[in-house]
Amino acid sequence: MNNYFSKHYSAIRYPKQKSNGNGLRNAQIGAIHSINSFFTLRKNKAAIVVMPTGSGKTSVLMMSPYVLESKKVLVVTPSVLVRSQIVEDFGELRTLCKATVFQNSTIKPKVFELKNKYDEQYYNSILEANVVISTPQCALVLSQDQKAQKLFDLVLVDEAHHSPAKTWEEILVNMNLAKQILFTATPFRLDKKEIRGEIIYSYPLSMAYRDGIFGEIEYVPLEENDDKDILIATKAEKVFLSDKAQGLSHYLMIRTNSKKHAAELSELYARNTQLRLKNIDSSKSNKHVKEVVEQLKAGEVDGIICVDMLGEGFDFPNLKIAAIHSAHKSLANTLQFIGRFARTNSENIGTAKFIAMNDSELIIENNRLYSADAIWQDMIIDMSENKTNSEEELKQYFHDFEQRDNKSTNFEDDISLYNICPNCHAKIFKVSNFILDSKFPDLCKITTGVLVNKRENTIIVIGQEYVSPKWSNGDTLNDISHKLFIVHFQQSTNLLFIYSQLKSETIYEEIAKAYCGENNFYKVSRSEIHHVLGELRSFEIFNSGMLNRYAKAGETYRIMAGSDVSKSINPTTGKMFSPGHVFCKAQGLENNITIGYSSGSKIWSSAYLTIPEFVKWCDFNGTKIANPNITVKTETNYDLLPVPEELKQYPDNIFMWDFGGDTYITPPVFCIEQEGGYKSTLLDADLRINKINHAFISLTIYINGNTQELICNTSGIYSSKLDTIFLKDGRKEVSIAEYLNQNPLSFRTSNDILIIRNEVHKGDPNSIIFDQSNIKEINWKQYGTNVNNECNGKDSIHSALETILISNSSYSYIIYDHSSGEIADFITVEEMLNSFEVSLFHVKGMSATQYNSSVSDVYEVAGQAVKCLIWLKNKGTLINKIAQRRKSNKCKFLSGDHKGFLDSLKQNKPLVGRIIIVQPSISKTIPMPEKIQEVLGASNHYIRSSGSAAHFEIWGS
Template identity: 50%
Template structure:
């Protein structure tokens, strides 16, 4: 019979009380939980007991309780290894509290101080009952098949280290052993899962209730403007130490900082500015030197120590009661380990623990303001610890609800608990969601799909294999990337959240199509997604994007910095509306970051578990759908006009413009033979069918070459067509139909009062438009040039007539100031004519847009006005920069659409290369307009809007009309 089996009957369970020493409640609870668990299970078990509650005694009782044959104890440090080996060798702890009487034989202990060597260590290990080792040495035991078979029980101390690869390998190698893990903090600094089932948790609050931990006091230090933080902290620490000493307490001081260099600096500060006797303890010192310093502490030869993270684990000295925190820990796990060294009560002549720190905004632990002068510090510590442990257990229970769907191939070691992802999501509104649908084909290998029907959540892992950039040999080497997808449908709000680590518009849509049905969902409009900022305070906006509704000089303005809202003023609302925002703010109990964009996305800098992210989804989902939610950032960001949900499509739409992306990166068209063309999206002639604008749709006609067909844009901003043979464009590696393209890169529509329509939202203009100045309509004597004002350009059937374009050309050539005269024609044109004047230290570019008179009466052809005014505004994009203008001219000439009537392309290129600014002038050539007759309000509004937009564009300085 083995030693532990032989001595099982000698165990007693005396209960500690005011009269007798014995086992504490925490120890009794843990002991019985261990016995109960291993009576039916053989899985790894985890016991949580705060530092100082007596887990060493429980660790020593466990082998007797389970009748172990041979025990391997793995400890994190040499210091802890030696302490446990000594305690186990003498059983002094268990005998002193009455668990064993003095006659019980002590176990044979072997402290393995070197990596396992067969010849040196085999016999010692075979002859002992317990081996105590650090991870590096224990790993060598676990790799030896013969010696590891001798052990049937492994105890891991400070198990929050367990997910580290060395610890994990030890447990994996010792397949046939029972495994018992102990920790004071059952959560890792890196959020990895401790691989053991939590069978007993003694809350920190109970340690205070049962008197195991004493009172904790926080002493805040306020620093004046010209005062040195470290010096002031040192002086306060000195005062606290000597006050405690006068009160009869035998207290010692620990000065905590973040690095060895800082520790050396602080030691010098304390020596110069206080009378305290301190020594430095850091990782560069030998164990012998550290032991000597600890002995000096215990014998009161010194008053305290300056250290970084030494003595955090395994150091039991109840008289260590004062902590001067020059640099606080940032995580709860390390904070609790630290506090546990100061809160113990098992010594004479000690009082409450005292923590001294500067009371400033940097002192946060896991985003919670722990160091606060108005905080009940002890309660905060307790609540944080209990909340963290409870959350971890809730996470485990939550993840148990996920079931695998279909055949999956991810390694079985894959654990949902190991997922820590940053919070972000594309959001759609839908009333139809089917969780039983199959995860869609997104051109990746589907590795694993897990489904939780209890809260409509799907987790998918996919992989994609690509050639490295340096390889052209197919299939020899490939890079493998894994992508995570978390899909959650919030039934209460009808919102679908898609968290995709592969951010691609097509992937988002494929997923939504799969689970909601094609066209059964829509993006969230900006005014609704803006509500994620509701119920928050203390905003600091450090990244924002502003959409310029008027200017073409800068269509989207991105700002980043400490508080970019300061750059917004009351006039900003005349030009800009919100595009995206990312900010820091405060909720009721924590600091947070939150951002949103007009593309129906929200995000945060936070990382968390799947359960935490789903909770984040749900919180923000309820905000988004709360129609009563009000957002006030109390910053200048509030000055920007927020788009509103569009109830119906306005009838006074007069033009559209392409998305910024379409101009910056014009995607190429496929020809009718499906060959890639040099023509782009800008070469498609798209026109609004003004007479068919309804409350819920806009019809457009797309024409390219001989092909033309109708498109419809609905109230939500989705494009569709009944045409089966659409135009197609190349976008990346994909081939998209025109409707698919416009759904991805939607058009912007403008009304005659400069409202802007994007998606289902409309942004009201805060600008007041003045009446159009009729003096801007220049009368042209068309009859003098024998011009047919109903004819925009000549064709084979009208060769005997002089068109409007002909007359424009003649007038521009007559003017000798025009150094360059360019005729541009067909779809995708910059303008019908371009005239360029030089001089005055400026390159003056004039765009002439012509439209024939289709009505019988002057100032009555609304359709003609809308079309030519839309062309005028669209052409502003080509004078944003000299480079883009030159590039466009070259492309048009290469395709045969652009002809120099005066000057040459090379000459123009030389002029544009000079360091001279370029300014634009826009001329609408519309003979149906005249200043001699009354202009109807509908036309007048459009003229005013175009005049305002051009004059405030930042790229053109004048707008005039050539009329009659």
């Protein structure tokens, strides 16, 4: 019997359907020839056949082993009821003989129905059979037996949209040496898992309708009412009786989603109608279900109350009225359900009717399916075909990916691209070069290979992360976590999008470096990334971060979260803050979206998308980012925040630089050995601006007799001709340039502009006003001071200032801290009734020959004054910094002692800061050049706006 199908191959015929109904439909002929054609080219690839419910899939399924001349066939069906139907039909070739595909005299195949889980007792029966028909649970055990599975050379799966489920998937994997054909009306699932295989034939629902296979359908709506079940029941009876009166042989299905509700409906219909109904659900025996079906077909009952039964594969075209008490929640199940009622292969049947409440219970594919104004015929066809077409496009998209490495494992054997749905998140770089065939960084620990789509400029990689368990202090044990990486280059905008579950700047930059080369990629400016909010309306801003353009010690970054945080922004906020990050909901061209961006050149959304959808999302936002003509208007108070502009050239009125906040919190240590180890931090270094050019800033860093020059270009990238000084940043040893590229300096101008990396934050230059009343005149001659001598000897400015401060009895503590990395040259603490007033004095000697004549005399000391605000952030910060300075013998108490200082500041009184510049070259009585006024005015404005110093003063001459 092993050659049964080959022997009867010549007996098969392909008659076209005649007016009497005999013969094959166009869909069946197309499908069977597609199957035969496919397997002449591909022996080990699963074929998917898409045919609408009622178009004759079962006949094509039964013809397949003949045209493929198979030896033994395993048919997997979704239910016991369908299994029984196919056993009977296949064993008698009833449908195929009726269609005259075979003559009635044709020898029939030997069919074995596997009703129980496979064991050895069934082996001989299977050996003798041509066809074995089983449900998934029984077929799974069969497929796990190596001896039994080798008997089969063809597997046919009925209703294959179940195949991604664990049981079905394992059967197909176990039987991977056999040809596989998957039959379905809906090649997609609610869980978005892939039906693996190639769609070789897809017969659209619109053609099934045109060819008379998919019949007329009609929605019978009921107005929304609390008595939903009673109204549906009485309406169902009216429709049933009306159809009967017209001579139509129609029967009824009452559909719900739970056994409990089915029992309640049984009583409700008995009380309110005269319909003869029987209940069917999974708790009933197969014998009971068969008896009810026979009673239904015999007209002994009017209908059935059903909980997900008599669905897939069940063929009873007279089932024409559906009373829907609980609707399906997925498109696939809905289409399968509707297909049961739209069959046309019977006499005395008319339009299928669906009775449901016109409420908002169900929305499928963004369509309110049970809607009174819905043109069901068109809507169901469009929804089905659009979804099927998108599935076909998805498979073609993934087909374009090629594995580009020498990994022994095949990516798609381990992981289906179809099942990868990343959350929308991307780091974006502007690039000047992109090489698709580059090697992916080893840092990501690739496990399954690199997949490349040349047409889309997209790379997909899965890597590993090794993390010690939280309960382990050692590094001998590691948990392995798989991480997804997606790289996409949008050629039209020269933007590179990187998705990485490891949100590390090092990872992002290593990937960009691998595909673009060193120094060929740059972050997108905030002014450009802000464009992602363009072309949207009806904004609701859920989360917003705002950068304080002035505060170093107080509130440097404000984060607000809520239903619409834009209402908390006012004009005063706009004068102080720039947008840092934002996340919002807004109305797009077609639907609502969520979108967010950050100053770190990242965009994100709350959506989870397939890979092609993710690429489209990147391209959509990339096009907006690169469009200079986009104007963003949220029509909320968020528009009050001035968006930073991209730095085109450096202004020539920069008067100070400063470290970033992270540097102050965790300053890196210089790799310069000192007694007792590495002691000097970056905060101890002297960093000076040498030259400001429109294209770059030149700086020099000095530490312990070592120097190194740095260049910062308008992209905010630091470089050096020769790296001589290195830092320990955590566990890594990095150059100064590498560190500053991750932790950039900020620069301030005298007209209230803040520059960070390649972004220009403009303030309010009109608010910068120089007030000469801020200058306090000191009679330096009285103290015998050489105003050119800053700190050496008794005639120095330091000596005079010490005398002045000590003579002031209101100071409880006076601290001298003059050396690299200082808090200030002098620190005084005055204990007030309700506060502690801490004054920081910064001293600079006079280098010019005339008063108010040298800008350089002012620049350095003004910069020091502004930078020291960080130490006034709170009492803890000041206490810790002084402790560090004392530990390295770099500060001493001139008045009071350290213990008393600590005890005093730990009292429950707030700290009030004062900043004093001590510069004898500044005169209150001599006219002052505008340039010096700008610097002093800017310092005053910034210090007073910082929130951590209440007073700014200049001690001059």
